[in-house]
Amino acid sequence: MKAVILAAGEGKRLRSHFNRPKPLVSLLGVSLIERNILTLKECNIKDFTIITGCYEREIKEYLGNGEKLGVNITYLHNRDWQLGNGVSAYTYHKNYRQNEKFILLMADHLFQEEVIKNFLKQAPKINQNEIFLAADKDLDKVYDVEECTKIKAEGNLARELGKDLQDFNAVDCGLFLGTKALLNALSQAISQNQYTLTAAVNLMAKQGKVKLHFIKGHWIDVDDPESYKQAEKILLQALVPPKDGFISRTINRKFSLKITKKLAKTKVTPNQITLLSFFTAVASSLFFAGLHPFWGGLLAQITSILDGVDGEIARLKFLKSKYGGLFDSILDRYGDFIIVIGMGYAWYFTAESLLALLICAAALSGIPMSMLFKEKFHTIAQTTYLPEKHDGLFRYLPANRDGRLFIIMLGGILNWIPATLIILAIVTHLQTLFRLFNVRKFL
Amino acid sequence: MKAVILAAGEGKRLRSHFNRPKPLVSLLGVSLIERNILTLKECNIKDFTIITGCYEREIKEYLGNGEKLGVNITYLHNRDWQLGNGVSAYTYHKNYRQNEKFILLMADHLFQEEVIKNFLKQAPKINQNEIFLAADKDLDKVYDVEECTKIKAEGNLARELGKDLQDFNAVDCGLFLGTKALLNALSQAISQNQYTLTAAVNLMAKQGKVKLHFIKGHWIDVDDPESYKQAEKILLQALVPPKDGFISRTINRKFSLKITKKLAKTKVTPNQITLLSFFTAVASSLFFAGLHPFWGGLLAQITSILDGVDGEIARLKFLKSKYGGLFDSILDRYGDFIIVIGMGYAWYFTAESLLALLICAAALSGIPMSMLFKEKFHTIAQTTYLPEKHDGLFRYLPANRDGRLFIIMLGGILNWIPATLIILAIVTHLQTLFRLFNVRKFL
Numbered sequence: 001m002k003a004v005i006l007a008a009g010e011g012k013r014l015r016s017h018f019n020r021p022k023p024l025v026s027l028l029g030v031s032l033i034e035r036n037i038l039t040l041k042e043c044n045i046k047d048f049t050i051i052t053g054c055y056e057r058e059i060k061e062y063l064g065n066g067e068k069l070g071v072n073i074t075y076l077h078n079r080d081w082q083l084g085n086g087v088s089a090y091t092y093h094k095n096y097r098q099n100e101k102f103i104l105l106m107a108d109h110l111f112q113e114e115v116i117k118n119f120l121k122q123a124p125k126i127n128q129n130e131i132f133l134a135a136d137k138d139l140d141k142v143y144d145v146e147e148c149t150k151i152k153a154e155g156n157l158a159r160e161l162g163k164d165l166q167d168f169n170a171v172d173c174g175l176f177l178g179t180k181a182l183l184n185a186l187s188q189a190i191s192q193n194q195y196t197l198t199a200a201v202n203l204m205a206k207q208g209k210v211k212l213h214f215i216k217g218h219w220i221d222v223d224d225p226e227s228y229k230q231a232e233k234i235l236l237q238a239l240v241p242p243k244d245g246f247i248s249r250t251i252n253r254k255f256s257l258k259i260t261k262k263l264a265k266t267k268v269t270p271n272q273i274t275l276l277s278f279f280t281a282v283a284s285s286l287f288f289a290g291l292h293p294f295w296g297g298l299l300a301q302i303t304s305i306l307d308g309v310d311g312e313i314a315r316l317k318f319l320k321s322k323y324g325g326l327f328d329s330i331l332d333r334y335g336d337f338i339i340v341i342g343m344g345y346a347w348y349f350t351a352e353s354l355l356a357l358l359i360c361a362a363a364l365s366g367i368p369m370s371m372l373f374k375e376k377f378h379t380i381a382q383t384t385y386l387p388e389k390h391d392g393l394f395r396y397l398p399a400n401r402d403g404r405l406f407i408i409m410l411g412g413i414l415n416w417i418p419a420t421l422i423i424l425a426i427v428t429h430l431q432t433l434f435r436l437f438n439v440r441k442f443l
Numbered sequence: 444m445k446a447v448i449l450a451a452g453e454g455k456r457l458r459s460h461f462n463r464p465k466p467l468v469s470l471l472g473v474s475l476i477e478r479n480i481l482t483l484k485e486c487n488i489k490d491f492t493i494i495t496g497c498y499e500r501e502i503k504e505y506l507g508n509g510e511k512l513g514v515n516i517t518y519l520h521n522r523d524w525q526l527g528n529g530v531s532a533y534t535y536h537k538n539y540r541q542n543e544k545f546i547l548l549m550a551d552h553l554f555q556e557e558v559i560k561n562f563l564k565q566a567p568k569i570n571q572n573e574i575f576l577a578a579d580k581d582l583d584k585v586y587d588v589e590e591c592t593k594i595k596a597e598g599n600l601a602r603e604l605g606k607d608l609q610d611f612n613a614v615d616c617g618l619f620l621g622t623k624a625l626l627n628a629l630s631q632a633i634s635q636n637q638y639t640l641t642a643a644v645n646l647m648a649k650q651g652k653v654k655l656h657f658i659k660g661h662w663i664d665v666d667d668p669e670s671y672k673q674a675e676k677i678l679l680q681a682l683v684p685p686k687d688g689f690i691s692r693t694i695n696r697k698f699s700l701k702i703t704k705k706l707a708k709t710k711v712t713p714n715q716i717t718l719l720s721f722f723t724a725v726a727s728s729l730f731f732a733g734l735h736p737f738w739g740g741l742l743a744q745i746t747s748i749l750d751g752v753d754g755e756i757a758r759l760k761f762l763k764s765k766y767g768g769l770f771d772s773i774l775d776r777y778g779d780f781i782i783v784i785g786m787g788y789a790w791y792f793t794a795e796s797l798l799a800l801l802i803c804a805a806a807l808s809g810i811p812m813s814m815l816f817k818e819k820f821h822t823i824a825q826t827t828y829l830p831e832k833h834d835g836l837f838r839y840l841p842a843n844r845d846g847r848l849f850i851i852m853l854g855g856i857l858n859w860i861p862a863t864l865i866i867l868a869i870v871t872h873l874q875t876l877f878r879l880f881n882v883r884k885f886l
Contacts, residue, residue, distance in 0.1 A: 322823045322886040329819050330812070330879055337808035341801065348800050357791050357800050358784065361807055365780035368811040369773070375818035376772050380765045436773055443765040 001123070002100070003045045004178065007033055007107035008053025008081035008088040013224040014108075021055035023107035024062050025228075028235055029264035029317050032222055033059070033107040034069065038318040041071055043116050045103065048073045049095055051088045053081025084195030090186040092178075099128060104176040108222045110231055111175060112238060115217040122213055123177050130209040132177035133158060133201065135170040137214050142171055143230050147223060149174075149198050151212070158210040161202050170212065172198070173219050181209060236261060239312040243386070245402035248308060251301075252402060256308035263313060270314040270321075274328045277306035281335030285342030288412065293346065297412015300339055304405035307332060329371065332401060336367045339408060340424065347417050359421045366428025370399050373435050381443060390442055391435070399431035444566070445543070446488045447621065450476055450550035451496025451524035451531040456667040457551075464498035466550035467505050468671075471678055472707035472760050475665055476502070476550040477512065481761040484514055486559050488546065491516045492538055494531045496524025527638030533629040535621075542571060547619040551665045553674055554618060555681060558660040565656055566620050573652040575620035576601060576644065578613040580657050585614055586673050590666060592617075592641050594655070601653040604645050613655065615641070616662050624652060679704060682755040686829070688845035691751060694744075695845060699751035706756060713757040713764075717771045720749035724778030728785030731855065736789065740855015743782055747848035750775060772814065775844060779810045782851060783867065790860050802864045809871025813842050816878050824886060833885055834878070842874035 011022025018025045023033035030038070037048060048071055052059050056077050066073035078091045089104060096102075101123060105111075111134075119134050126132045135151050135158070136142050150168035152160040161172060176182070185200040194200070204210050218234045220227060236257045244253070263273070284299035310328055314320045344360025347353070374385040387395040398407060404424060411420025454465025461468045466476035473481070480491060491514055495502050499520050509516035521534045532547060539545075544566060548554075554577075562577050569575045578594050578601070579585050593611035595603040604615060619625070628643040637643070647653050661677045663670060679700045683692065706716070727742035753771055757763045787803025790796070817828040830838040841850060847867060854863025 323883050325823050326816075326819055326882065326886065327879065330816060330875065333812070333815060334808075337804075341804045341808070344800060344804060345797070348797060352795075354788070354791060357787060357803065360800065360804060361780075361784045361787060364804055364807045365777075365784075365810075367808075368815055369776070372776060372811055372815055372818070373769075373773060375815070375822055376769055379818055379821050380768050432773065436770065439769065440766050443769065 001045060001103060001120075002047045002049060003037075003040050003103040003105065004049045004051065004089070004092050005033060005036060005105055005107050006051050006085055006088050007055075007059055008051050008078050009085065010054045010082075011108065011223075014222070014228065017225050017228075021058050022222075023055070023059060025222075026265070027110075027222065027228065027231055028261065029266075031062070032110065033063070035110060036105065036107060037063075037066070037069055037071060037073075039111065039113050039116060040103070041069070042113050042318075043120055046071050049076055049092060049102075050074075050107075051076050051078055051091050053078045053088060084197075086186050086189055086194065086196045086198075086200050089178075089197050089200075090183060090190060093183045093187070096180070096183060099180070101126065101128075102178045104178040104182075106174045106221070109174040109219060110222060110235075111173070111215075111219045112217040115215045115219055116175070118217075119175060119177070119213050119215070126177050126179065126211060128179045129181045130211055131179055131182045131201070131204060132211050132213060134173040134175035134215050134219075135212045136173055136219070137170045139169075139171065143220050143227060144223075145171060147221065148172065153212055156212045156214075157208055158201070158205045158212050160205055161198050161210075163198070170214065172201075173215060174221065175219075232261065235316060236312075239315055241311075243388070245400050246396075247304070247398070247402035247406045251406070252305045252308050255305045256312060259305070259309050260312040260316060263309065264316055268313070270310040270319055270324050271327055273306060273310040273313060274324070274331050277303050277310065278331045278335045280306055281339050284408075284412075285338040288339065288342035288417070289345040289349075291346055291349070293343075293412040293415045293417060295412075296339075296342065296346075297409040297414075300405050300412060301409035303335055303339070304402055304409075307401065307405075333368055333371065336401065336404065337364060339405075340364050340367065340421070343408070343411075343417050343421055347421065351418075356418075359418065359425055362425035362429070363421045366399075366425050366432070367404070369428055369432040370401075373432060377439065390439065391431075392438065394431060394434045394438075397427050397431050397434075399427045404428070444488060444546060444563075445490045445492060446480075446483050446546040446548065447492045447494065447532070447535050448476060448479060448548055448550050449494050449528055449531050450498075450502055451494050451521050452528065453497045454551065454666075457665070457671065460668050460671075464501050465665075466498070466502060468665075469708070470553075470665065470671065470674055471704065472709075474505070475553065476506070478553060479548065479550060480506075480509070480512055480514060480516075482554065482556050482559060483546070484512070485556050485761075486563055489514050492519055492535060492545075493517075493550075494519050494521055494534050496521045496531060527640075529629050529632055529638045529640045529643050532621075532640050532643075533626065533633060536626045536630070539623070539626060542623070544569065544571075545621045547621040547625075549617045549664070552617040552662060553665060553678075554616070554658075554662045555660040558658045558662055559618070561660075562618060562620070562656050562658065569620050569622065569654060571622045572624045573654055574622055574625045574644070574647060575654050575656060577616040577618035577658050577662075578655045579616055579662065580613045582612075582614065586663050586670060587666075588614060590664065591615065596655055599655045599657075600651055601644070601648045601655055603648055604641050604653075606641070613657065615644075616658060617664065618662075675704065678759060679755075682758055684754075686831070688843050689839075690747070690841070690845035690849040694849070695748045695751050698748045699755060702748070702752050703755040703759065706752065707759055711756070713753040713762055713767050714770055716749060716753040716756060717767070717774055720746050720753065721774045721778045723749055724782050727851075727855075728781040731782065731785035731860070732788040732792075734789055734792070736786075736855040736858045736860060738855075739782075739785065739789075740852040743848050743855060744852035746778055746782070747845055747852075750844065750848075776811055776814065779844070779847065780807060782848075783807050783810065783864070786851070786854075786860050786864055790864065794861075799861070799864075802861065802868055805868035805872070806864045809842075809868050809875070810847070812871055812875040813844075816875060820882065833882065834874075835881065837874060837877045837881075840870050840874050840877075842870045847871070 148171035288296035591614035731739035
């Protein structure tokens, strides 16, 4: 399926603020139109037609034929872009192929990937004589309802649309599944000197031909500096994975999202941050070994925070890679080993105790077991090991990475190194022992 | 598809040796007929008809309705079993359902699982007016050609069959895909007072209705004490996995297969052997720590050998389980940790050196990395990490378990504990480092 992106308007309110065409305004390191293209690419859309108007040259120069993004882009120019977005949308009739359905969206409306995926799942049910429109019923959540196009919906049909509608129960998200019927309605509206997309959709709504898809999830129309900030907020919040560890969720993300927001605007790659996190672990180890446990502990926690940033940047800037995932998980293990060795060294250095050797060894051997167990389970059971499902009450044991590094931070700050190593050894092995007995019922 | 197993004969030559009906003679802990049933079960065959004769009562008592084996067994009795196996095979006409194809085999012919799987893959190509017969062309490999039914084959058709055939190029393995046509041929042969299966197949062969499947892999007709021993040999050899480590293949299997042969006849389970292997590792560690490195080293190698036995018993006696696989791989890691800790303790005890702590820590942290890397790769790439494919020349690094435990044995016997720990630390981390750089091109 092809996607048609309207990028013809002038976007005055953002232009004055950013001094570049609105579709090309960068939001957390990726321009608005690029983010739309890459989000659609994740939904398996590879062919794009971009309708240009005011900034034809700039947009073409910026995106080219799409090769850099791994997609195909063709352009259609609308000389009469000033008349309204209906004229821009109608421009697509030049490329329309018979019986085709296409996605139609605005360059400046951003959607969560899941929203588009769910929308597309319904696409096969739509006939050529109707259209499909994404709408949001959760009006309390919608940002700046005032500015939205309102919809009077009955069941899943739109009865009327308009910016000034008083009697409404949903708003238009600006995401369409277009058909021949839409192009016909646009042509009809234009012949009546009505130049907006809404006018054409209204013609179809009156015939009961506008089906609605009520979205769950986030979207936003980036229109002015306020909505731009709101979009940043939404994108950053969406980076927290649903199955985040307790310490990660309650402490680390507060910092990591701030760092991600800063770094997103630079060219720093996720793998570079993975390396930085690893070197922070090395520094933590050296501080521990040099008998500066306070700084050792603090750096351990920073390691944990940076461990979140690499994934956040990867998801935010469409830089996820399989190699990155593997690189991260192996370097994380090394970081942890090195920190524990630094602590063991410190203990040994002050106490010259054989116990230091043994406890350090126990903690070291416990560290990889959580991941080892989960990965082996995945291979054998061909399903993911989920602590909240498989670990019962033991899921509260701080034996995963965010919990372990938090214990190390506390131990360093309080200068309780022997106790910290003992606790690490206990929680990691206790978790493994429990899993070994408990997992039987799931296999 | 249903399987029909002929178990009607007297089997005199083995009877005198084992003093029980031949189908019930135990071979490496599993009776011949049970092994056939369980091998077919692994090929997704769940319904069985067993044709009894001489030992009706004993076989029924032994197998029951198949519930214990997780299959359904029904019985048909052939009172005239003494006439010949053609009469026994024909007995199945009582249960035959229209247009059915069925597997027909002898209780005392054993096949590798792969042989049956490949045979069954061809089954859909066979029509109701022909039959399909497994044959072996590799006459040098066939055990006791003298005793076999010979086949004169042209292409994949059998032209003539007979025990005394002079001009032959294959032998009959006793594995058939039966059809209505086979039952008809049996009926015709019997009416001509020819009571063997071969006689009926010969009638069809003359009409070009016997298609052959030339097997690759092992099979054997267990007929007398010599072929019984040969069957043991074949089954044990088949237990060595194709992707075995170098030390495992060249040293460990020589011992483990002997142990497996002994233990197969007992009720020892694979998980019990996993535990035994783990406790051997604990003993190895204690000997190292008690400054008896020779015994520590030897026990480490025994750990490695026993690590092979659990899997061998599981495969040999159809006792594989997902839990067993997970239990084994986690306990193996613990065994290794404990041995290395024992060695570190010994070094520390004699040298009181900080270096002992650091090198022991480096070796400890290296041990889980091989498995960790492979499992994570599997999860991310959704394909198995194969050292021979992905590791290049580094596959010869003795960083996998068989190699590591062999190094430990040498180190113990030669009393070179510091050097051993240093080598372990180097090979394990070198392997991981290499993989981390090299794997990029496979992701």
